[in-house]
Amino acid sequence: MQPNPPVPHTATVDAKGVHVTTAAGKSRTYSGGEVMTLTQVIDLAEGSATLCQSSAETCLELVDESAELASDCDGLVAEITEKGVGANLIGKCVVLQEQLALQAAAAKKVHDQVLLGEEACRTASVNAEVRHGQIFRAVADSPLTKPAERDFYNAR
Structure with missing residues (x-):
């Protein structure tokens, strides 16, 4: 039936x-x-990948900046120790160093995750083109302006 x-x-x-x-x-x-063409899907995926790439670069800059600030804290601790200012200030510098190390580790983790996101976006873009590109181009290049009648598709 x-x-x-x-x-x-x-x-x-x-x-x-x-x-x-x-x-x-x-x-x-x-x-x-809501209604997207294949070209829009590919462009969106590529745009997202580019955004991920710039975000990953920002994360690496944060890792470098955190390491630089932690190094500055080392110098500050040495200077404070030399002048004998007090253990309380040294303790605060050590806590700051620990926080900077945690920040650097978190930025590195985000960097790694963003790189995975970038790869996923680029893969989605390539897969969309490979899986659907030929039929999309065939339809876009077709001189027909409307689909065939149902009988055409049901013909055996």
Whole structure:
């Protein structure tokens, strides 16, 4: 037994998005962000990968800056010890060094995770092109402006 054949929906496009009305009279509006072409998906994935790359570079800069500040604390501790100012100030410098080490470790961890995110975005972009690019280009390059009638697809 064959299911009921699908009934085409009507769709209109305006500045608010794509308005789709089903045969049952239900309607839904898709904003520009919801209906995406393959090119938009690939561009979004590549843009996200680029953002991840710049974020990873920022994380590495933070790691370097934290290491530099911790080194400065070493010099400060040596200077304080030489002048005999007090153990309380030395203790605060040591705590600051520990916090800087924790900051550097956290930035390194975020860096590693962001690199994995970048790789995932680039992989998604390449996979979208490989898996769907040929049919997307075939449809985009086709001179046809509407889909074939149902009988065409059901022909044996």
